[in-house]
Amino acid sequence: MIRWTYAFIDRPTATADRAATFWNAVTGTRVSAPWGERGEFTTLLTDGADACLAVQAVGGPGGAHPDFSVEDPPAFTARATELGAVVDARHPELTVLRSPGGQPFCVAPWRGQVTRPAVLTDPGGTASRPDQICLDVSPAAFGAEVDFWTALTGWDSRPGAHQEFHVLRPLRDLPVRLLLQRLEEPRPASAHLDVACSDLVAGRALHERHGAEFVRDGDGWTVMRDPSGGIYCLTGRDPVTGE
Secondary structure (H helix, E strand, O other), X not given: OEEEEEEEEEEEHHHHHHHHHHHHHHHOOXXXXXXXXXXXXXXXXXXXXXXXXXXEEEOOOOEEEEEEEEOOHHHHHHHHHHOOOEEEEEEOOEEEEEOOOOOEEEEEEOOOOOOOOOOEEOOOOOEEEEEEEEEEEOHHHHHHHHHHHHHHHOOEEEEOOOOOEEEEEOOOOOXXXXXXXXXXXXXXXXXXXXXXXXXXXXXXXXXXXXXXXXXXXXXXXXXXXXXXXXXXXXXXXOOOOOO
């Protein structure tokens, strides 16, 4: 059973510090000391709540990936491999896997996390919350990835508002949910962070003030690039309900 979820923002080692500074500013968090075997992780902390957002320095272009905190990591990992996932690495407190379509994710033991960070409201009244990882999936792999993630999580699984989307929403009040997006052309598996925002225009302006760049508008979302070069989206969903 998944008891907690994390969104990891993966950025190239050379720009990871820049990413942590930006995401710290736009989420109203504070930055932890670097941790990990090589100091590659930085957690974004919220007073009075359990952490659910972190930046990881990686090789390559980066992206995003989910971490699942579970009661029985070996059993959850075994279930994932039965469904077609592949184990990339095993560490004392963490197992790194890839979905059948190639999307990385991690499994770790649940340590009692229960309190989700509150929605952030800026001085201008715009509310926002980073609460979704969008998995960008090649057309040929989309159906199999929907089946895999649905079976693995056990979450509410339903088509999104647009035909290229499929939503996986936790049955409990977990901080990060999943969205699968069917791409128009084949490409390797990737993912990006989505930030629910009560006002896309104001949210874009806020993020630009902290160094992000506008990329393009979609139908209910705005694609942005953070100061480290990573792509993410502001979405017009309700930050409180996710609807």
